[in-house]
Amino acid sequence: MKTLPSIPTSSPFTEAQRLWLNGYIAGLISEADDSPPVSSKPKLRVPVMYASQSGNSEALAESFAGQLSEAGFDAPCFSTEDYSEIDLTSEKRLILVSSTWGEGDPPDNAIDFWNALQSDEHPRLENLSYGVLALGDTNYLEFCAQGKAFDKRLEELGAKRFIDRADCDTDFEEAAEAWFESVRGILAKEQGDDAPASAAKSSHAAPNEPKWSKKNPFPARLLMNRRLNGENSARDTRHFEIELTGSGLSYEVGDVLGLYGHNHPQAVDELTALLAFDGDSIVTLTDGESMSLRTALIERFDIRTVNRPLLEAWARITESESLQQLLADENDASAVEDYLWGREIIDLVAEHRPRFADPSDFLALLRKLGPRLYSISSSPKAHPGEVHLTIARVGYEAHGRRRFGVCSTYLSDRVYPEGEVKVFLQEAKHFKLPGSLDTPVIMVGPGTGIAPFRAFLEERKATEAPGLNWLFFGNPHEADDFLYREQLEELQSEGVLTRLDTAWSRDQEEKIYVQQRMIEAGAELWKWLEEGAHFYVCGDAKRMAKDVDDALHSIVAQHGGKTETEAASYLSTMKKEKRYQRDVY
Ligand SMILES: Cc1cc2nc3c(=O)[nH]c(=O)nc-3n(C[C@H](O)[C@H](O)[C@H](O)COP(=O)(O)OP(=O)(O)OC[C@H]3O[C@@H](n4cnc5c(N)ncnc54)[C@H](O)[C@@H]3O)c2cc1C
Ligand SMILES: NC(=O)c1ccc[n+]([C@@H]2O[C@H](COP(=O)([O-])OP(=O)(O)OC[C@H]3O[C@@H](n4cnc5c(N)ncnc54)[C@H](OP(=O)(O)O)[C@@H]3O)[C@@H](O)[C@H]2O)c1
Ligand SMILES: Cc1cc2nc3c(=O)[nH]c(=O)nc-3n(C[C@H](O)[C@H](O)[C@H](O)COP(=O)(O)O)c2cc1C
Incomplete structure (x- = not known):
C-alpha cells in the first residue's frame, strides 16, 4: 500500500495548520498521480x-x-x-x-x-x-x-x-x-x-509464457542413444543425449524432461486390421486438423491403455455380458484391476469385437497420446546446451502378445541420432540440491533411479562443492547392470563421490536391495543425518520407495534412540525442512 508524505505531529505547526497542510499535499499528489484510484472496498480473502x-x-x-x-x-x-x-x-x-x-x-x-x-x-x-x-x-x-x-x-x-x-x-x-x-x-x-x-479475466502469466512448453514442445535433436547394460543383461537401459542449443530452454539438476513419443507403426497396423479400417482413410480431429487414420493413431492417440471409462464404453458398445458383469460391482475394483493387468485396447478389440460405422467413432473413445516424464541425468554446467536421460526400455509379454512401451521404445528403436524429438522442461521445485555447497547429501537410486543423482554428482563436481556425497545404487547383476560404472568410479577417485554402496539383487540366491545396505550402514547414515545431510530417493514408487522409507524410519529409531512416533516426527520435520525429498514414479 502507498504511504503519502505528511507533516508529522512533531512539526512546529499548530494542529489545525498541520491538518490543512496534509490535506493540501494529498490533493496535489492525487492530481499528479496517474495510477488507478485505490478502491476503498475491503478485499475478499481467498487463500x-x-x-x-x-x-x-x-x-x-x-x-x-x-x-x-x-x-x-x-x-x-x-x-x-x-x-x-x-x-x-x-x-x-x-x-x-x-x-x-x-x-x-x-x-x-x-x-x-x-x-x-x-x-x-x-x-x-x-x-x-x-x-x-x-x-x-x-x-x-x-x-x-x-x-x-x-x-x-x-x-x-x-x-x-x-x-x-x-x-x-x-x-x-x-x-x-x-x-x-x-x-x-x-x-x-x-x-x-x-x-x-x-x-x-486477467492476462496473468500470459506475457511470461515460455516459447516452448508442454503445449508447444521444442523439436530437439537426438545426439546419442547408448545402451548402458552389458550384452548378457535381461535389462535394456539407455543413455540418451538431446541437444537444447538454440531453444532458449534452461534447467537445473533435479528437473524433469517431458517427451512426446509415437506408437509403434506395427501395433497401429495390427489394430486397424483387426478393426477392418483402412489406415489411409482421412480423419478429421476435434481441432479441425485432417490426416490419415494411420498417422493419427501413431502420433495422436493412446492406443494402449484400457482404463475404467474405456472399459465401460466398450461394455456398452459391444453389449458384452462378461464385461458388464465385470463392471457390475463398483465397490470391487480388484476384479477390474486383475482383468486390466497386461491388457491393451488391441486385446479388447480381439476379445469383444465392436462394430464401428466410422473410424471417428473409435477415435472418439481414445485419450490423447500424452507425454512421458523423465528425470534429467545431466548437469547443464557439465554439458552446456544438452540434456541427458537414463531410460529403461519397456518390453514384455502379456496374454500371448509382445508389448512395447510407447515412449521408451520410440526413443530406443525408432528415432535415430540426428532425428527429432519433441520435448519440454518441467521444473521440480520439490527435488533440489541443498542451497549450501557444504551440505552433505545421501542419494538412494536403484535402476533408473540413478538418473538425477548422476546429474547431482556432475553438478557437485562442476561447482567444486565441498559437501560430502553418498550414493546407494542397486540393480540385478554387477557385471552387466552397473549403470555409469566408469563415471561413478572416476567420481569416487576424484573424491566427489565420497561413498558408494551397491546392492546387486540377483548376484546371490537371496535378494539384496539398497535398503539392506542402508540398514548395514545405519550408524554412519544416522551420523550424516544429524550433521544436516539431505536425503534423496529416486525410482520405483510402488515397492522400493516404500521399503526405503521403512528402512529410514528404523535407522532413525535404532540409532537415534527414538520411539516409532518420534522417528516419524523426525522424518516429517526433515520433509518440512526439504531435507528428505523424493522423485518416485
Ligand atoms: C517424474 C517422473 C520421472 C521419471 N523418470 C524416469 C527415468 O528417469 N527413467 C525411466 O526409465 N523412466 C522414468 N519415468 C517413467 C516414464 O515416464 C515412463 O512411464 C516409462 O518410460 C514408460 O513409458 P513408455 O511410454 O515407454 O511405456 P507405456 O506405453 O507408458 O507403458 C508402460 C505401462 O506398461 C505396463 N507395463 C510395464 N511393464 C509391464 C509388465 N512387465 N507387465 C505388464 N504390464 C507392464 C504398465 O501398465 C506401465 O504403466 C519417470 C516418470 C515420472 C512420473
Ligand atoms: N511405475 C512404473 O511404471 C515403474 C517404476 C520403476 C520401474 N519400472 C519398470 O521396471 C523396469 C526397470 O526399471 P528400473 O531400471 O528403474 O529398475 P527397477 O525395476 O526399479 O530395479 C532396480 C533394482 O531394484 C531392485 N528392487 C526390486 N524391488 C525392490 C524393492 N522393493 N526395494 C529395493 N529395490 C528393489 C531390483 O531387483 P530385482 O528386479 O532383482 O527384484 C533391481 O535390482 C522398466 O521396465 C521400468 O519401466 C516401472
Ligand atoms: C507414480 C504416480 C502415481 C500416480 N497415482 C495416481 C493415482 O493413484 N490416481 C490418480 O488419479 N492419479 C495418479 N497419478 C497422476 C497424477 O496425479 C497426475 O500426473 C497429476 O497431474 C500430478 O500433479 P502434481 O504434479 O501436482 O503432483 C499418479 C502419477 C504418478 C507419476
Missing part, C-alpha cells in the same frame, strides 16, 4: 492451497492466486506443507488444488496436512466455504482419490462447497481453466464486482 508432487497443481494454484490478486482479491498461495501458517477455522473461503499419487495417496507435501485434517480432534470448519480442483490420471483405478478425499473431509468438518469439485485427467489444462472461470465468476459476484467474470 489458494496446493497438494502437489510434480508441480502441476502447484503451478495451477500459483496461477489462480496470481489472477485473483490481479482482480483485487487477497489471494495468498500456500503449499499444504505449510498448513500450520493458515488457520482454516478463521478463514471464510478456500481453494484447494490437489493431485493424487501412489495408489490413491496424497502427494508427499500433503501427508501431514491430510493426517491433521483426518484427526478426530480437528476443529469444525462451519465458517469455511471451499472448492476443490482434483488432478489425476484415469489410468489409475483410484482416479483423483486424494482430491475426492479432501472434498469429502472438508464437508464432514462442516465446511460448505461454493463450487462442485472438478476431476481432471492428465490433459488438465482446459478443464482446470474452465473450473477456475466459474470460481472467478462466483467470487466476483460475492465481491460485488459489476464487470462480468470473463471481463475480469
